Amino acid sequence: MQSIVKALRDAVAETAATDIRAAFAADPDRFSRYSIGLGDLLLDFSKTAVNPKIMTLLAEAAGKAGVAAKREAMFAGEKINLTEKRAVLHTALRNRANTPVIVDGADVMPDVNAVLSAMGAFADGIRSGKIAGATGKKFTDIVNIGIGGSDLGPAMTTLALAPYHDGPRAHYVSNVDGAHIADTLKLLDPETTLFIIASKTFTTIETMTNAKSARAFIADKLGEAAVGHHFAAVSTALDKVAAFGIDSARVFGFWDWVGGRYSIWSAIGLPLMISVGPENFGAFLDGAYAVDTHFRSAPFEKNLPMVLGMVGWYQRNVLGYTSRAVIPYDQRLSRFAAYLQQLDMESNGKGVVIDGSPVDGSSGPVVWGEPGTNGQHAFFQLLHQGTDIIPVEFMIAANGFEPKLRYQHELLMSNCLAQSQALLKGRTKAEAKAQLLAQKWAEDEAEKIAPHRVFTGNRPSITFVYDRLTPFALGRLIALYEHRVFVEGVMFGINSFDQWGVELGKELATGLLPVVQGAKGTEGLDSSTAGLVAALKGRAE
């Protein structure tokens, strides 16, 4: 891969690829050349440092790394998650064609369909009031207790699809900090609250601890016998769920071939389904399926996940950009960056390639972001004038859900476009000075102040445009990013589907609990950790 990285670096230098402004000036067709679509979704990557030579080399790099063959291995259920010896089949969960998907000699689709229809029946029952609380009252609130992949997906999507929300209110408790569950329960009536305990492993300490607090909330107010009416669970570990005491009729399973951060399409999506109804949940799956089909069939230069992934890899590994900002101009996508942080950074933040040797070059970038326009009034300063180049990914719908507030949507759209335009265009010192002079600044002062008002420009961005944030559009957007992570992971040569990097901290926390509780001393700890334990103890009331 290093030879192609070198070829790309040479091409960047020879073609002055990072002078994106000049590329626009030289080519009036640049937008149509470097924007591609899928249905109403448009991906404009013309404001990145690509040109014909770079695109040819990126296609060659993808070919050399075997991206297409590895993609097919994933879809076919091969055990590409080698360190956990598992298949990677979140795509089977939205395989709307229902074609067989074989794992260990058996088709997984009958099980996938059975869980989906059980979820649908349960969601309908909760929504209609047919399934009610212990005192016969209809559920007005559901509380999902989960963390990581068992929280971020449903929490992000429930917020994103608020206009479709006609079921009970949905709340999400994830943090082991008692403040989270306490603040949530304060608002709720136990008689009308349903808890969904979501955990792939059903061992995660945060979730198990919050689940016990929720259990006490019901048992204390309504009695032990009421507990069964107020709990449901989602997990791959059905034996552990049974041990917790949740009735098997209210347990929705999934499988070890669904990674936590890829599980929104599984029963982990139950709170979303209860919120927006099974039909809208189906449309959400349809959107993802449309991307799956496209990813497998579209030619490289028209393939959205391929292009997004290869441009991302190029920006990270060839151009050396260390982070990327995801800025939806869509308030309802305000948790999208948090969701992508797990999807991308837990998948591609790795130090070794598949054979265990160190990554040659870089692996995944830091992913971060906040919705626009808010980000503009906070950290955009650094995006425009900071010393690091940070590629930005904008997203904007042509239509909101508030026709009476169309003017606000027009402001939103113009701000989104203005930001990518400003990043590209910049402002020269001469322009800055001329502006100051026009504002009647003295010549010598204008000369001194002008550098502060210079924008280098040529800062890359990608923009997504879509009709409206429907369930279908949301499913499509998430699946697009999932496959982008896949493409980049193949290019980095890593296993995107394990997460060993989260384990050490968990092990150490288990060891530190008795120290924090005072049952064990601080001997053997480094002096910082021992000092911090003492500082906390010294302040405990």
Ligand SMILES: O=P(O)(O)OC[C@H]1O[C@H](O)[C@H](O)[C@@H](O)[C@@H]1O
């Ligand atoms: O669903 P669970 O088994 O409770 O896991 C919840 C989360 O915690 C783990 O530490 C992993 O890092 C995540 O990938 C996972 O989504």
